[in-house]
Amino acid sequence: MKIIIIFGIFIHFFVYFSIADEEFVHPGLLHTNEDFERIKNKIELKEEPWLSAWKQFNTSRFARPNYSPRPQKIIYRGIGFPQNYITLCQDIAAAYCAAINWKITGNTSYADKSVEIMNAWSSTLTSIQGNNDIALAGGIYGCHFANVGEIMRSYKGWKAEDFNKFKGMMVNIFFNAGWGRILGNQPTSGSKRFYYSNWDLAQIGMAIAVGVLTDNREMFNEAIRVYKSDWYWGASSQFIYYLHPGYFGQTQEAGRDQGHNTLSIGLGGILCEMAWNQDVDLYGWDNNRFLAGAEYTAKVNYNFNGSGFADVPYITYANYYGDGVVQTMLGPGKGNNRPIWSLIYNHYENRMGISAPWSKKYAIAMRPEIGSGNINGGNGGSYDFLGFGTLLYQQDTISESCYPEGLTARVNGTKVDLNWWGPVYAINYSIQRSTTINGRFKTIKKKIGTQILTYTDSPGNGTFYYRVLTNGSTCAASNIAKAFIGTKLYFSLSFKNVSNGSLPIDLSENKFSIKLLNGASVGVGIKRKQTALSLNGNMQYAELENNLLSELSDYSIATWYSRI
Template identity: 40%
Template sequence: MPTNDEQKFSLKRRSVCASGVGLATLGPLGLAGCGGGDKVDPPLPAASAAAMGSMTGQQAAVGARRFVHPGLLHTQDDFTRMRTKVAENAQPWASGFARLTSNGRAQLGARPRALQTVIRGGPGENFAQMYIDIARTYQLALRWKVTGNKDYADLAVVFLNAWSSTMTAINGDTNAALAAGIYGYQWANAAEIMRTYPGWAAPDLARFQALMLNVFYEANHRFLVNHNGAKITNYWANWDQCNLASMLAIGVLCDRPDIYDEALGYYKSGTENGASSQAVYYLHPGYLGQWQESGRDQGHCTLGIGLASVFCEMAWNQGDDLYGYDNNRFLAGAEYVAKSNLQDATGAFYGVPFASYRNSHYFTASLALGAQGHHRPVWELIHNHYVNRKGLAAPYTAMMAKLLGPEGDGNNGDQLGFGTLTFSRDPVKPGAAPSGLSAIWSGRQMVLSWWGSAGASSYTVKRATVRGGPYTTVKSGITDLLSYTDSELASGVYYYVVTAQGPAGESAASGEAKGYAGVHAHTRLPMNQTTGTTATDSSGNGRNASLVNGPAWVAGRSGARALAFDGVDDYLSLPQDALADLSDFTIAAWVYWDGGRNWARVFDFGLGTMHYMMLTPCANDGLMRFAVTTNHGIGEQTISGTAALPTGQWVHVAVTLSGRTGTLYVNGAPVGSNPDIRHAPFRLGATSQNWIGRSQYESDPYFNGKIADFCIFRGALSQGSVATLLSGQPGSAVESPVSLDPNTGESIGVQQRSTFCEV
């Protein structure tokens, strides 16, 4: 089990070199090593080697996917729009084109300065020579597409051919990985534009594709697999994201679906910092998505936003919507970073909420003020997708785009620039309904968040007690943060919708969100069966658990039944996404632990060693521990007891979370608490490994003992109500805490009699 020094991670890795970062040299066939040149990378797994395929540019088996060309940052429809708008002298395209034509790198007459070996970081650094030539190639390609003047196309081809016939390696310290990522995706975009030009000979295109595969993709792949041998959270999001962008772009340019899908899969479900759920670390109310590097400095935040946006746009142009992935998670991050770097009318920076963040070498509890107010020309792409393409509101992104427009070149090679020309779109018709409404019971209040509509001036929240209404208005005139907290609710189930007010009046209602106030049954596994391979959920919610590898039905406490786990390989598995909409909660069970090694699990719900929530009878410090994390072991938020779970006897254990306050109980008495548990179960995402008796970590022992009456409640039971769970015999009729005050968690009267643990 990991501790705060992150002893474990999901991939086996060697320790970092020297100072803990690890020097590396990226060559045409891989990473040379740390310090003395020893290899830091183990041989590639067979599956990874197969995914890499031939490094000669030969296309792998295509399968069902067919790529659109040109189809990276710009499609042919995009170029048609640019040409038409510039010819009409329409704004803002005309001013964006003027920024391009006035740039020194967009002119005829320059000659390439191709290098055999590009060095970024360390002695002999020369990478600026390459990014200047990339900028020239890209800008010449744009001028050709907008004007039709082949002189620009011919010169762009000269640059592409010079580099593909000369360059063989990227070297340097660890920063060589940044060069492989940033300049890889930029070169691929310039080449993707030019591939449709008849004046670029097919053998020359093939040679350029070979350069991208043999040097850039090879380096991208090795970095993402091995991260220079570093711990899993060592490299910040932008390191992964530039390499993902390069990999995705090379997949399209070289017609390699395997490479494209490798990047896509990593972004959606990877375990390192550049994956979607790791880059946008924490969603605050109103879908303000705290960026992973927001406690580091604002320059790196805007870099990460720029890199993630080009990744999303390139995938969009191939039919994959990563902009909308996980309820527009990237937009949440973009809005947070934009707001962090904007000033209000008084000149003060806008305030944003902040959740503490820890990785393998850094901890921060507040927003970084370093480089605050950082302006980077990356916002037009994001604004035009979400607002003018999809009709969503993105107020802070829009403010950034307006502030920086018309966008010019790319800030010393970090991005390609000229987004006003290339990404501007005519606005959509206003009046769309809000979307993405959620209702989360947290801290005994219902917290609503939603996505706004382009052109809306305010929003109205409506509530009902039956599905579909009728609804009563509870709040109108909501502006700015798209969130509302509904307080002082009686225990029950509520249904919410939100409408937008705009130029044409009130919009249609959003989709309906269901919220549970107070305490409600979620899952109950009495484990009172005698046979079968399924532990039946008696709550009525259908969350039956599967017996895996043969846990045995045995006698339990006081004549009831239980499940016995052998400590070798058996466990219970609950359905996927078992905790997907759970915030405040109570988990309770009767446990008979036979002892054994540390880090066994009473339960462990998650999707691997990146996101999980667990309870162990004994951690390395000799204490019972609850932990939840969305950032591997290093990011655990914990509650420790005062001792290990007693062995050889039935013990009742419970964990509650109310808002941020988590409490651990043994036999009805609190034994530990933490007032800053921010990772409620719903923040774990789509959990696929929801286990009783087994850990997310393969090396941890399985649970050895018996478990009975495993219950999950929506809402946090009070101490008195937790004690009530101990008052009756299993299966007997006892008073149930079914009616609890949603503001205090205390019983307000017994409305029915029920079997033990049911509410």
Template identity: 40%
Template sequence: MLVNKQKSKQSNGFDVVNTTLSRRTFLYSLGALALSACGGESPAASAGASSRAASAMVLAANDALARAATGETAVSTSAAFVHPGLLHLQSDFDRMSTKVGAQAAPWYDGWQALIANGHSSADQTLLAEAVITRTATGGSYPHLMQNIAAAYANALYWKVTGSTTHADTAVKIMNGWSSTLQQVTGDTNQDLAAGIYGYEFAIVGEIMRTYPGLSAANLAAFQSMMKNVFYPINIAFLSGHNGTDITHYWANWDLCNIASIMAIGVLCDDHSLFDEAVNYFLFGTGNGAIRQAVYYLHPGYLGQWQETGRDQGHTTLGIALGGAICEMAWNQGIDLYGYDNNRFLAGAEYVAKSNLYEPDGTTIYTVPYLTYSNKDVTQTQLSSNAQPTLRSCWALVYNHYVNRKGLAAPWTQKMAVQVQPEGGPTGNDSGAFDQLGYGTLTFTRDPVAPAVAPSGLTAWPGAGQVALSWWGVANGTSYNVKRAAKSGGPYATIAQGVTDPLTYTDSPSPGTWYYVVSAQTSSGESANSPEATAVTVAQLHTWLTFDETSGAAAADSSGNNHAGTLVGGVTHAAGKSNRAVLLDGSSGYVSLPEDLVADVSDFTVAAWVYWNGGAAWQRVFDFGSGTGRYLYLSPKGGPDNCVRFAITTNGPYGEYRLDGTAALPTGQWTHVAVMLSGTTLTLYVNGAAANSLSNVPFAPWRIGPTAQNWIGRSQFPADPYFNGLVDEFRIYRGALSASQIALLAQGASSV
């Protein structure tokens, strides 16, 4: 599960980064969603509490379903929050003050950028209004964003120098707004205003809460404003997305509202809000959840960001918002940075590289791009609109991964240097105010010792080759790839001098192979990474013969403990070879273990089916985590009512589909198989290839954690259950040959 980073250490002193959450542990209490106002609520706020609580309950229910579908554990916090503890801890302020006092670079350069910005002046005009509007064409929101920028700059000024004059200015702005603001409104852009300015203003309040000049009553009034004006809009958006399809809103809409809820939760000491934000970032169904935001992992951990086909201004904003979310969680003991093998870093590296010039100063680096589709658009290439965008958000990301964790993040590092020293917002362009800025001053830290070895090594087989990717170490200059025929070695070096990207494709003989990677540094070779295993020969993974005559268990004859469980209207009946399961088409299905194919790349799924016919979209099998991430085989579907296989990480809009020439026959035994070799997908009916697709980028492991792995049932609740018999259900790790599939269709018990 996600761990408190301060309590789990490896022997080398580095924090453990767990990339997989434990299964079936639901710690999230709906009762915890009872919302108490910080410092009390006004009558108007109390009147809106029921609506706010209803939105929170909807979000909790949606997230609980999403977590159940993956089998992952909800985050539930209870320990006292650290204060100040959003973007900056007191230790961070102490570091800033010391470094600026010593005029140490680059902190002092960041300080100069702060004091040169007009927002840091103690002479600020209060612009508070009762109603703030933001629409597609304008509104009064610049008054709020300007005052927040001034309050933050003055708060930093106070923390670095001790100037009470600047502290009083920040307090004046806080008190002026908390005594005046009643509503944030407009068209749907109010959701952006409540999200962006909500998280930023909460950060100001968190910094100033320790200032003696901010009375307890005024702090309570500020907390109440944040919870009763901003939070209801945040939670309503995440729970309902204004009634739109879940893929409609870009990642940033989710992310800014996640950030706001998280920040308000800490500011108000409300664990239910903080947990809402963390769990949505991890498991939410919208595009701001991290698996959707970092849409696709290319080799070498270049993580394609969801908005990269849109424009680079919005894409880089995603890094600013995602970084703020990760840092705020980190400061409260939750490691979102490291989740899913540093998935956020993969996104940051991709975005940074695609907004940097090559050494010639005129050509921007190219990055791989996978076509992205949602309900509204299909984007076939990375957008050059606003490229490059040099947003003030990179110091935070760079300093966490490199100077705090000792990892290599070369493109993030180049971008951080490029925009250093990071200043704050200027002018009246709202985009400049979408982050607080001054990252060089606030986030730069002295580096820790580099990681002792590369980490996060993966080895995915495909069409006889093995694609390896890994995370480097901060002082690595190149990398060595090693392979062994048995676990633990001895290893033979198969590649040296690998630099960028950190990936290597091996072409070993068929078998099981074990890989490690080491770094070459100025002081010599590092230790080896943890080992990764790749199987380049087809192996039986799951084999359900369904030969039982009674009971709910279906034994796995592969020896891999992948037994099935009969659920609902399922009975035993005569089968193709011996016995089979009869699914009633109403409630019967077979449930298979969680994460059944989470470590599978090339695969073959084969079975004998006796379909009784009926409505389209029944399922022979469907493995997934809900209606966004799955792979399935339907006996009849699509516009032509043909047998269909599909795999996706973005719901129906992102499906890669392979249709046969007709629906599966009814009233007779039919052998059906689906095989993926590299990027080539082939569908077989009765041992003969029915169709093939050669550009499939998704293997089962890309679906992520799954707890809804079913024979006879769909991820989509409205789809009908399978009506008929299933026998000899097999999954192979690896692609069987056409002749091997033909043998299975001829009744062979092994191939």
């Protein structure tokens, strides 16, 4: 047996957290009762764009009151199998349209139709089979079906035993078809990184949806944990792979093709919205990282009214799928138009007041957003989203939004790269700098435009503090961001005077913490009077703080090790 003793650090980032064990909001997935009241009110007042979107909704072939379900005993998805999953997709679309119609009109015949479809499937379906694509079927369609059940759970005409049977189907068939294959009990030697982001995102959204539907807090919490971790392809930091200047977030699938790229963004928006309605903010997680990916993807694909495709930056991406793929440029299929943008635009601009110009352009260009099965001739991809975003997610325009936020200052050699999020109504920005956090801030740049929110400063060596203001100084300033130019010790893991059972400490001024996991311990070093990190087993590692390197763009790591 080989024992590896490391003097220094082995970095493997995870993040763990807990959510208070409290009751779920019902209905509380993609739609709440407050949402339905807003929609009903807008239609009654004949306000646009809701009225036109409502008329378009009722032209859907799945909004027919006489729709007949076609439940199957086994659903197949995957090449080489008798694929029949479109039947499931169509019945879910019809059940969803009926549920929406009931909540808006109050007509119980629509409620009965939705319940009829759900009962037919929960009484018939026994399994989902096929190749690895069954995980997508379980994830995407499981999330959709759970949303239907969540809307209808308050309908008195749905018998308790039938509702329980439906919930059992969602857990035993849909959840088990997806979660375990991608995120569950997989071997640890890289298999959790086998798929692209859309696979994991589908599972995360499904687990959130089924967790809320069945009041399973553990399932819900695990889905949130996975999204906030750094380990899975669907985790925020893997899904939004790289942040370019101005917070344009290059996505993991941008170099694959735009169909899968927009699929990932749409799935991300769905899971963020469902979590939001349970008071968990994934939209804002990691300084609005999801918005960075959405804006990048919208800019890549937007091409309406002869605008042409905009140029976007791209860095080489190495993917570990199969034997490994290195993607050096944007993937094909620009102009992939999915009904996903109204949800994203309305959250950031009209709820939060954060400018999302490319998502907004897309949402407006696609009004009214169509529903499931109504694009691309009704092929499989046309059922990836329930749709009707203009009707269901459009909010009143926010009345005011004034100050920038999310300012970061990242040192790159002798320069400081500043990036921030802008408010909706900003006209221009000013940058201010100080040498002390409570000192006098001096304006170093005025009238920065609103297209790309970034600025690079070259202040010389020292410690500097920055803030951003919009439209002169009439609004509050952004948060203050700190930058240090020069060379200093950022992190130093010391094992001196550390015995087994205690933890090494960070000698730098930052005082980062460390955890030893899976049996990692403090042992004897090369010199018998020294101590060191001892790794003697599978997946033993030292876990450092998740944001340890978040403010660094240029750094060196030194470590010493010995094999025994």
